[in-house]
Amino acid sequence: MASVKFQDPFRDFRGATSKSGVIHRHKQFRNDRGRVISEAAPEAYVVMNPRDWKKHPATGKELESQNLFKSAAAQTAQILKAAKPDSAPTPEELETLRYWQERFDAQLTKPEPDAPIDKNTGNRKSYIRLDAYIRASIYKQLKHK
Numbered sequence: 001m002a003s004v005k006f007q008d009p010f011r012d013f014r015g016a017t018s019k020s021g022v023i024h025r026h027k028q029f030r031n032d033r034g035r036v037i038s039e040a041a042p043e044a045y046v047v048m049n050p051r052d053w054k055k056h057p058a059t060g061k062e063l064e065s066q067n068l069f070k071s072a073a074a075q076t077a078q079i080l081k082a083a084k085p086d087s088a089p090t091p092e093e094l095e096t097l098r099y100w101q102e103r104f105d106a107q108l109t110k111p112e113p114d115a116p117i118d119k120n121t122g123n124r125k126s127y128i129r130l131d132a133y134i135r136a137s138i139y140k141q142l143k144h145k
Contacts, residue, residue: 013042022046029128038128072139076131104133114140 016023027040058066082089082097089097104127107115111124116136118125127133 068142069135069139072135072142075138076135079134080131100134100137101130103137104130107133 013024014026022044023046024042024044026042028036029038029040031037057063079093079096079100081087082093103112107126108128111126113124115124115126117123127136
């Protein structure tokens, strides 16, 4: 796969140059204060033959997986609601948030033993976003019930 490092006149390129062209993106991950803490490698892809969800809706295992993910995302949003400045969280909500924050911070230095294997490195995955970490952990718990 090609790798490009842009200099003048372009440092970064995002989006598509035409309606049916190649889409370019470069993800940035931010902490709770909005500071960029990590960047993913630039990506380029073409959306070919997008699925028509009305003609071909999810069924069976695919639908079950989507529903589990939806449930994990809702639980994650409820947990992270306590971190919002305009909320008035209960002591239980604060304790739950503190529990997840501690687990997240610990896995930054040493990935959890049951974390999935990163295909690129062959090592256990270490998450760099708290919301993604909580959602993945809850999804894994729901899936193995």
